[in-house]
Amino acid sequence: MTKIEHSIVINRPVEDVFAVYTNLENHPKWHPGILEAVKTPDGPIGVGTTWRIVRKVLGVQRLQESEVTEYKPNRNYVHRSKSPFPVEVRQTYEAVEGGTRITVTVEAEPGGFFKLAEPLLKIMSKRDIDAGFANLKELMEAHSS
Numbered sequence: 001m002t003k004i005e006h007s008i009v010i011n012r013p014v015e016d017v018f019a020v021y022t023n024l025e026n027h028p029k030w031h032p033g034i035l036e037a038v039k040t041p042d043g044p045i046g047v048g049t050t051w052r053i054v055r056k057v058l059g060v061q062r063l064q065e066s067e068v069t070e071y072k073p074n075r076n077y078v079h080r081s082k083s084p085f086p087v088e089v090r091q092t093y094e095a096v097e098g099g100t101r102i103t104v105t106v107e108a109e110p111g112g113f114f115k116l117a118e119p120l121l122k123i124m125s126k127r128d129i130d131a132g133f134a135n136l137k138e139l140m141e142a143h144s145s
Helices: 014-021 026-031 118-142
Strands: 002-010 034-040 051-056 058-071 076-081 087-096 098-110
Touching: 002 051, 002 118, 014 087, 014 098, 014 118, 026 034, 034 058, 098 118
Parallel strands: none
Antiparallel strands: 002 098, 034 051, 051 058, 058 076, 076 087, 087 098
């Protein structure tokens, strides 16, 4: 099992950060590994919402289907996928002085080829999360006035 955890403070209200970050259709704007995300069905995001995500993994485009399993507005959001291997992404949101602390915890169980590449996947995933958070912070704080 691979586990990665990262948090950052974004100088915006919890409601703003939650609305932007939980809508995965926004992620290609700042997350280096996500090329596209499409939500189904139409309507608001909540438990049962599914995402079709195209991401680049080890230089190869892969389709990942994910389902929202927990949704508590402005507090937490969890989505899980089974392909190409089981992954759970847990997001927690906390109001702090000056903004919002968002913590993302990714737990994955790579198998087959991905098990062999697990150490590299962990390094690359952490790098992508770090870069994505930095880009998101810059974008959201630049548009805060």
